[in-house]
Amino acid sequence: MLDSQTFTVFKDLIYEKSGINLKEGKESLLEARIGKRMREIGLSSPKDYFEFLSRDQDGCELVSFLDAISTNVTQFFREPQHFQILEQVLKRWASKGQTKFRIWSAASSSGQEPYSIAMTVANTLNMANYDVKILGTDISTKVLSKAKLGIYDKKEFGDLPRHYQLAYTHSALEPNYFEVDQKIRSLVTFSRINLSTPPFPMKGPFDFVFCRNVMIYFDSVVRNKLVADIHRLLKPGGILFIGHSETLTECPVRYTTIKPSVYRKEGDEDGS
Structure with missing residues (x-):
């Protein structure tokens, strides 16, 4: 030892x-x-x-x-309630005329989260009419390499709904492996980012930020800096998803709680 x-x-x-x-x-x-x-x-x-x-x-x-x-525990559609809320808000904003959406998966690991986001978006919107870009970031180059490939063991599908499997994946060359379709992968860009060193280089604004199950590894100093910079990058009314075991109780900036682990930046939520 x-x-x-x-x-x-x-x-x-x-x-x-x-x-x-x-x-x-x-x-x-x-x-x-x-x-x-x-x-x-x-x-x-x-x-x-x-x-x-x-x-x-x-x-x-x-x-x-x-x-x-680095700890990289992830799966498709982990904490599925978040994706239901994503779908609901997408529909509401789209019905009000918003056509451009920017989404950040801050701790994307090997890609299951941003691809789950992309599948939800593609299943909700007529993609021909919308400009959607999803950023997936992680500190680990190893998991980012896997994410970019978009190839997973069938056992990794976890909670991926059957109709999403049929619509957005296909068999890979290796038996029992499946590949995320190009139409989904094309929505996602991956980049290495260290979440402990804000401010981040992105300009924003983001409509949604998923920063889930990573802040549990940070102390309050690092966590508060991270959450503050996410607040800066979110549009007014933008949505932040965190892990169900995480909290923003000591957060130095103001968010409105929508549901446990789901927060909204103050401002006009229908602003684009």
Whole structure:
């Protein structure tokens, strides 16, 4: 097991570079996650690996390190109530004449969330009449590579409704794997972003932001900066979705609660 001093220097590095607040008692978890990377580069000691990281001039090893320690638990249509609300609001805004929609999946992991968003949009709107762009971001280059491919094991479909499977996916070359259709993938652009380092480069405004099940890894300082910059990027009346286990109770900017884990930026909600 990692000794306490080595764990602390790794813990501080992880917080500095990703905002993830790794709590005490996670020594075995950290050791397991960096172990594979250490074997790949021929190191046997966590102390040696930390020294290797410290000498990393171009940042490539740091990216690999953050890939290793990031948690990427996701599935299609996770927390399905959010997608029902997305559909309802899309219909309402479209009925009022809005034709341009911008959506940010802030912790997109391997792509299931932004593709679920894209399927919901395509199922709700006549896409020929609307300008829709979805941004999927994550700190892990590894999961972003998978997301861009859009190929998943059938077991990863989770709660993906059957009619969405039929309408928006097709069999991949490998048995028991399916590929998200190009018409859905074309709606989504993926980019690497570190959510702990706002302000973010996007101009906005976004109509919807999904920032779900990632703030639980941040302390209040990082979380409040993140939520404040999301507020800046949302249009007046724009919608923020967070994880059901998360809260905005200490948030420094004002949101109106629509439902638990669903918030609206103050302003004219029908503004575009």
